[in-house]
Amino acid sequence: MIRHIGIALLLAVTGLAQDVSRMDEVVQSYVSDKKFMGSVLAARGDKVLLSKGYGSANLEWDIRNSPVTKFRLGSVTKQFTAASILLLEERGMLSTDDAVKKFMPDAPAAWDEINIFHLLTHTSGIPNFTSFPDYQSQKATAATPEELVARFRDKPLDFQPGEKWAYSNSGYLLLGYLLEEAAGQSYETFVQENIFGPLGMEDSGYDSNSAIIPRRAAGYRRGKDGPVNAGFVHMSIPFAAGALYSTTEDLLRWQQGLFGGKLLSAASLAKMTTPFKNDYGLGVAVRTASGRKMISHGGGIEGFATFLAYYPDDKVTAVALSNLRRGAPPQQIVGYLAALAHGEKVELPSERKEITVAPTVLEQYVGTYELRPKVNMTIRLEGGQLISQVSGQGKVPLFAQSETKFFPKVVDAEIEFGKDDKGAVTHLVLHQGGRDVKALRTSDTVVERKEMAVSPQILAQYTGTYEMRPGFDLVITLESDQLVSQATGQRKMPLFAESETKFFPKVMDAEIEFFKDEKGAVTHLMLHQGPRDIKAPRK
Numbered sequence: 001m002i003r004h005i006g007i008a009l010l011l012a013v014t015g016l017a018q019d020v021s022r023m024d025e026v027v028q029s030y031v032s033d034k035k036f037m038g039s040v041l042a043a044r045g046d047k048v049l050l051s052k053g054y055g056s057a058n059l060e061w062d063i064r065n066s067p068v069t070k071f072r073l074g075s076v077t078k079q080f081t082a083a084s085i086l087l088l089e090e091r092g093m094l095s096t097d098d099a100v101k102k103f104m105p106d107a108p109a110a111w112d113e114i115n116i117f118h119l120l121t122h123t124s125g126i127p128n129f130t131s132f133p134d135y136q137s138q139k140a141t142a143a144t145p146e147e148l149v150a151r152f153r154d155k156p157l158d159f160q161p162g163e164k165w166a167y168s169n170s171g172y173l174l175l176g177y178l179l180e181e182a183a184g185q186s187y188e189t190f191v192q193e194n195i196f197g198p199l200g201m202e203d204s205g206y207d208s209n210s211a212i213i214p215r216r217a218a219g220y221r222r223g224k225d226g227p228v229n230a231g232f233v234h235m236s237i238p239f240a241a242g243a244l245y246s247t248t249e250d251l252l253r254w255q256q257g258l259f260g261g262k263l264l265s266a267a268s269l270a271k272m273t274t275p276f277k278n279d280y281g282l283g284v285a286v287r288t289a290s291g292r293k294m295i296s297h298g299g300g301i302e303g304f305a306t307f308l309a310y311y312p313d314d315k316v317t318a319v320a321l322s323n324l325r326r327g328a329p330p331q332q333i334v335g336y337l338a339a340l341a342h343g344e345k346v347e348l349p350s351e352r353k354e355i356t357v358a359p360t361v362l363e364q365y366v367g368t369y370e371l372r373p374k375v376n377m378t379i380r381l382e383g384g385q386l387i388s389q390v391s392g393q394g395k396v397p398l399f400a401q402s403e404t405k406f407f408p409k410v411v412d413a414e415i416e417f418g419k420d421d422k423g424a425v426t427h428l429v430l431h432q433g434g435r436d437v438k439a440l441r442t443s444d445t446v447v448e449r450k451e452m453a454v455s456p457q458i459l460a461q462y463t464g465t466y467e468m469r470p471g472f473d474l475v476i477t478l479e480s481d482q483l484v485s486q487a488t489g490q491r492k493m494p495l496f497a498e499s500e501t502k503f504f505p506k507v508m509d510a511e512i513e514f515f516k517d518e519k520g521a522v523t524h525l526m527l528h529q530g531p532r533d534i535k536a537p538r539k
Contacts, residue, residue: 019049019340019341019343020049020050022340022346023040023042023049023050023336023337023340023341024050024052026333026336026337026340026346026348027040027052027054027333027337028054029348029350030327030328030333031054031055033328034222034226034327035222035324035327035328036054036055036320036322036324036327036328036333037054037055037056037065037220037227037322037323037324037327038053038054038055038065038069038071038217038320038321038322038323038324038330039051039052039053039054039065039066039067039069039071039247039248039320039321040052040054040248040318040319040320040321040333040334040337041067041248041249041251041252041317041318041319042316042317042318042319042337042338042340042341043252043316043317043318043341044314044315044316044341045315046256048252049341050337051067051248051249052067053065053066053067053069055323055324057069057215057216057217057218057323058217058218059218059220059227060218065217065323066215067247067248067249068203068215068247068249069215069216069217069247069321070203070204070213070214070215070216070217070245070246070247071217071245071246071247071304071306071321071322071323072207072219072242072243072244072245072299072301072303072304072306073242073244073245073246073299073301073304073306073321074238074242074298074299074300074301074304074305074306075169075241075242075297075298075299075300075301076244076246076251076297076298076299076306076307076308077172077238077240077241077242077243077244077299078172078240078241078242078283078284078297079258079272079283079284079297079308080191080195080244080254080283081172081175081176081179081187081240081241081283082120082175082272082282082283082284083195083258083263083264083272083283084179084187084190084191084194084195085116085120085175085178085179085282086264086268086271086272086282087194087263087264087268088179088182088183089268090264090265090268093182093183094116094178094182095116096115096116096117096120096271096282097115097116097117098115098116099112099113099114099115100114100115100116100119100174100178103178103181103182104177104178104181107153108153108154110156110157111126111153113160113161113162114126114161115161116175116178117276118161118162118171119171119172119174119175119178120171120175120282120283121165121276121277121280121281121282122165122166122167122168122171122277122278122280123161123162123163123164123165123166123276123277124157124161124168124171125157125158125159125160125161125163125164125166126152126155126157126158126168126170126171126174127152127155127156127157127158127168127170128166128167128168128169128170129148129151129152129169129170129173130169132151132152133467133468133469133470134469134470135469136469136470136471136472137470137471138151138237139232139233139234139237140232140233140234141234142234142236142237143234143236143237144236145173145176145177145180145187145239146177148173148177148236148237148239149173149174149177151170152170164277165276165277165278165280169238169241169242170241171241172239172240172241172242172283173239173240173241175240176239176240176241177240179240187206187239187240188205188206191206191244192205192206195254195263198257198262198263199253199254199257199262199263200253201246201250201253201254202250203215203246203247203249203250204244204245204246204247204250204254205244205245206235206243206244206245207235207243207244207245208235209232209234209235213245216245217304217323218303218323219301219302219303219304219323219325220303220323220324220325221302221303221324221325221326222324222325222326222327227324229303230302230303230304230325231302231303232302233301233302238301242299242301246321247321248319248321251308251317251319251321252317252319255308255310255317256317259310259312259315272284273286273295273312274286275287281295283297284296284297285297287435288436289309289335289338289434289435289436290335290338290339290342290344290431290434290436292311292313292314292342293311293312293313294309294310294311294338294434295309295310295311295312296308296309296310296331296334296434298329298330298331300325302325303323303324303325304321304322304323304325305322305324305325305327305329305330306319306320306321306322306330307319307320307329307330307331307333307334307433308334309331309334309338309434311338311342314341314342316338316341316342318334318335318337318338318341319334320333320334320337328412329433331433331434331435332412332432332433332434334433334434335433335434335435336348336434338434339434348412349407349409349412352399352401352407353401354399354400354401355400355401355402356400357400357403359381359384361403362381362384362386363381364417364425365379365381365386365417365425365428366379366380366381366444366445366446367379367425367441367442367443367444367445367446368441368442368443368445368446368447369427369428369439369440369441369442370439370440370442371390371430371437371439372531373531374391374530374531375390375391375392375530375531376390376391376439376442377389377390377391377428377430377439378446378509379398379428379446380395380446385397385398386398386400386406388408388415389508389509390509390530391509391529391530391531392508392509392510392529392530392531392532393508393509393530394507394508394509395507395508396408396410396411397409398415401414404416404417404418405417411432412432412433413430413431413432413433414430414431414432415428415429415430415431416428416429416431425441425444426440426441427439427440427441428441449496449498449504450498451496451497451498452497452498452499453497454497454500456478456481458500459478459481459483459497460478461514461522462476462478462483462514462522462525463476463477463478464476464522464538464539465538465539466524466525466536466537466538466539467536467537467539468487468527468534468536471488472487472488473487473488473536473539474486474487474488474525474527474536475487476495476525482494482495483495483497483503485505485512493505493507494506495512498511501513501514501515502514508529509529509530510527510528510529510530511527511528511529512525512526512527512528513525513526513528522538523537523538524536524537524538525538
């Protein structure tokens with residue numbers, strides 16, 4: 001019996017070593033492809049399985065990333081803001097049911113029904129200021145919380161409070177403003193004194209463009225010929241929506257403190273981690289990934305991309321902090337690390353083996369699948385090849401791993417088709433970045449756009465330059481009687497008419513619609529792409 005226990009222990013230790021080795025191998029594959037620089041951590045309970053830095057914290061000085069390198073968190077900040085609000089609620093200084101007007105008496109009338117809970121859950125209807133056309137031109141200039149709120153306070157609501165869910169950085173800026181009003185101190189000071197200090201997070205803080213912060217990584221983005229320095233954002237701008245920095249090891253302390261009962265009451269933690277709409281709680285997403293409950297959030301800010309996940313059933317923490325934007329999404333790395341921490345096998349895109357599936361099998365999957373309202377994935381069969389296309393995006397070929405599982409070669413993802421007990425295809429599941437998104441089949445056909453001929457005289461009316469946002473234009477030209485669009489820094493794209501005012505490209509699912517004034521002069525166009533409708537005035 002003792003001998004059997006010894007063998008079991010040896011196998012467990014060997015298996016753990018293999019898991020850790022595989023974790024390192026997985027991350028290294030992204031580093032080798034020049035898609036990741038940063039630090040990662042995986043832990044099960046209090047036991048750290050992997051904590052390691054990869055690539056450079058500073059390319060110009062060739063300083064390596066490490067477990068104590070500090071990274072901007074971007075929107076991972078939001079869970080700290082949400083926890084701060086809940087701390088104030090526990091102390092009787094506010095309630096999540098309080099109206100915004102309680103702390104901001106001069107708030108616009110449109111905000112009368114908005115409460116703090118709406119802000120926390122992205123259901124206020126306040127438009128997202130980082131999507132405003134002037135955001136890029138304003139992000140480099142310092143602003144006070146009052147000045148930030150002024151940027152969106154007089155904008156019309158996107159919907160009535162509580163009616164829908166729409167991610168809004170504006171809501172979390174407003175939460176920071178309300179926190180300062182209720183607490184009587186700055187957001188930076190409150191978080192430092194009430195979260196970072198008590199939890200021993202000595203390598204975390206509010207980022208600054210001027211302060212000297214030891215071991216802080218420089219931010220980069222992937223360029224055509226390799227990494228380039230990231231653009232500038234004044235750190236007063238992201239504020240309570242995205243201005244904090246931390247390390248992988250400090251974020252483990254945060255998870256242990258938050259879920260270990262060291263910060264919030266059980267009731268507050270339950271409120272924070274109960275999804276309201278769109279699988280979103282208070283500052284965190286609460287979803288099922290690979291059959292397990294996952295509490296997580298990602299972040300993206302100039303030069304940095306981040307993802308932090310916690311699996312409460314097994315107390316697994318996985319985090320990836322990157323100082324290379326437009327590289328591998330950190331949630332993909334976190335998904336692999338979490339799977340290995342749970343003892344699962346993982347298969348990298350480069351390791352997938354393609355098989356041949358009969359066209360009669362492939363034909364069963366053709367149709368339209370709803371990923372979310374206004375966002376579909378269509379599946380076509382072209383030349384014996386399954387082709388997927390998400391609303392607003394280009395076509396992506398799919399390759400078979402089995403008769404029901406397929407993968408693209410351009411992105412790390414998997415599509416699995418599901419059937420009912422009669423063998424009819426009912427849905428697909430998109431496995432990507434640790435998430436499993438089920439999309440019900442809404443049709444067994446794909447609606448194809450029909451091209452029509454429009455006279456060159458009409459087409460000529462639409463030529464010109466249209467401003468999508470400051471510094472980013474869409475130029476419309478007429479070349480050999482063909483309308484052509486070209487966005488700033490992008491390739492030319494032919495447009496095809498489906499009416500005299502509506503046109504579409506064949507390389508992606510989008511539509512451009514032209515509008516005129518009462519005199520018949522073209523004034524603007526509208527780009528319909530996925531769930532977005534972007535108005536671009538004619539210059």
